[in-house]
Amino acid sequence: MPSFPFSPIDKLIINADRALRTLAAGSQMTCERHSPARHLQEVDLSEAERKKSAALMRVNHTGEVCAQALYQGQSLAARLPDVRAEMEKAAKEEIDHLVWCQERIDSLGSHTSYLNPLWYGLSFAIGASAGLVSDKVSLGFVAATEDQVCKHLQDHLQELPQGDVKSRAVVEQMLEDEARHATMALDAGGYNFPTPVKLLMTLVSKVMTTASYRV
Numbered sequence: 001m002p003s004f005p006f007s008p009i010d011k012l013i014i015n016a017d018r019a020l021r022t023l024a025a026g027s028q029m030t031c032e033r034h035s036p037a038r039h040l041q042e043v044d045l046s047e048a049e050r051k052k053s054a055a056l057m058r059v060n061h062t063g064e065v066c067a068q069a070l071y072q073g074q075s076l077a078a079r080l081p082d083v084r085a086e087m088e089k090a091a092k093e094e095i096d097h098l099v100w101c102q103e104r105i106d107s108l109g110s111h112t113s114y115l116n117p118l119w120y121g122l123s124f125a126i127g128a129s130a131g132l133v134s135d136k137v138s139l140g141f142v143a144a145t146e147d148q149v150c151k152h153l154q155d156h157l158q159e160l161p162q163g164d165v166k167s168r169a170v171v172e173q174m175l176e177d178e179a180r181h182a183t184m185a186l187d188a189g190g191y192n193f194p195t196p197v198k199l200l201m202t203l204v205s206k207v208m209t210t211a212s213y214r215v
């Protein structure tokens with residue numbers, strides 16, 4: 001940690017750097033944990049299976065791009081004095097997820113979503129706005145988002161080809177991590193959003209996942 005506070009210009013540069021590294025083709029981020037897929041043998045997939053896996057992992061990658069933006073926006077605006085260390089740990093785990101998804105998409109011979117800059121900007125704005133309202137709302141938004149992500153990951157475990165053990169291993173570890181992030185945010189005092197807000201979030205995430213699946 002620096003021994004001096006960052007100026008607004010410093011923060012702007014740090015966030016711009018983080019956004020560019022998140023969105024760059026071939027992730028420029030460094031992960032702390034190796035991919036769970038690392039020691040698993042690649043199984044021959046049919047062309048249809050490969051395309052299906054790539055599309056699902058592209059959706060997951062977009063989710064991780066949004067997580068980066070959400071945590072970045074939140075770190076700028078929210079105070080979170082009691083849980084800052086835990087939030088930073090969660091944000092680092094999101095970098096692991098981002099890199100693992102990127103690696104898997106590369107192995108499957110596909111590309112990340114072309115719409116990621118759009119989702120990054122939107123998620124950053126939401127994260128910062130929630131943080132400006134209050135820490136309780138900010139943490140509540142993290143919890144609700146992580147819940148959404150867990151649902152997608154559970155669906156993906158049903159949809160991924162059984163033979164694609166590498167993608168499945170990545171998704172299983174992500175599911176475990178995201179569930180922990182949701183619990184942490186709620187335990188830290190996050191607001192449990194009412195059902196209409198959660199339904200709206202489900203709708204927005206449906207648009208995002210459908211678009212990322214295709215492009």
Ligand SMILES: [Fe+2]
Nearest residue numbers: 064067094097
């Ligand atoms: Fe994640």
Ligand SMILES: [Fe+2]
Nearest residue numbers: 146177178181
């Ligand atoms: Fe997460």
